[in-house]
Amino acid sequence: MKTYTLNNGVKMPAFGLGTFRVEPGESAYETVLSALKMGYRHIDTAIMYGNESDVGRAVRDSGILRSEIFVTTKLAKHYGGNEKEIRQAIDQSFERLNIGYIDLLLIHWPNQAYEMNHMVWHIFESYYEAKKVRAIGVSNFQIHHLDDLLKHAKIKPQVNQVECHPLLIQSALHKYLVKHDIQMTSYGPFAKGKVFESTTAEKLSEIGAKYHASITQVIIAWGLSKDIVMIPKSVHEDRLLENFKGQDLKLSQAEILAINQLNRGSRLYTDPDNNTIYL
Template structure:
């Protein structure tokens, strides 16, 4: 099964660049398996690949893209700055390294991976990102794991609003206040750990909705992400699971379904707290 790529919605970022709302995350995919995973995803209809310098598999992403036969301009590629490369000059140099490893002339989206507030470098880093945007090395720039206070500081000390903020977000951590800030300021919400590492899939409500719609619990959660406006990119190296994950565009959750799912929010993280994490 291959999903027609035009069935995946695209969202318009605040600088006019369009981003596919569904993609493949390659976090924790071993470097030696990454090229094959990317090829499989592109064959299955994915057109959005999310990687990071810290994942150490950018080479595999680039190889998979080249081997796929899909034109570069049809693929949305994101990478993220390594935590030890923060700072204006470091961020610019790190991008050059990413482009070399990916074998690309530009990325579609470059993100600050973590704010690391104790280091107090993210504003200078962002100014470096602005230079990369002007130079065409990135078509859009954004952040990851930023809280409202971090975003407000960028707004006060720079001229560019992040195109996206990639945050931990799943039914057990729905982050309504941060999502509302994003919506008010033209920032697209991207969700990492969209299935809470599988923890939420055992909830009886998801089993009930899966039976109702003839889908799996994971497909219910991924469809929920899309319907509430998140960009989502579940990680998988299994061709079968990749095809299952993206097969969510032939049904819709009702308003009642969405209301019920909103009741699963516990404010529970599976990852680090951005206010205290220092890499």
């Protein structure tokens, strides 16, 4: 499986399984277990998804070496900057996952009060230095959040996970991340179903037809061709397999450019500059 080397040398699988809205309990457990059996080696969860314990149980029961699986989780809130509560939330995440170390710990959403981001980041740095997490990063950080954090961080974030799909290609942010050697991960690759609609679907199907590939496979191949980590979610075995096979597809430069041109700057998830629910 293709991996990217993060700025601290850790190798991160380029493709993985998203678990947002994978119902906690047996559904999450079975989905993650079947994905791992299929060959997935990277699982993306979050405190907010409520399924960390199911993800952890599936990882433990899979029979696959822990060192071969990459698990990301995300701190949901900033607890008004209360260090004790932040540490408690992270420690509970470790307990729920129960897989020893965490591969990647992310700040789920930026705080508009920059000093809150610094504070959470310094706590993340302490977990990193204690070798409890192999990599630390952020999610939904815009360039201005990163510009500020980079001035205060002892350890540079290794990853920024952001909304990214053919309708929102995030070219400025991507360029910034490449320049600073911060790995970009795409979330919401299918744009809440919009990629299956009208002219976007037509173009993606036309490209896919040449390779007998589906729309989702074309999108996965497009992201990977740009060295972006792709973490599509599905709870259906046939779709898990379909998406997994998207890794094998190689698009031409012209096709990648044609997909870039589908960009409409359409943000379909929460706007990181106007988010107050996770603070």
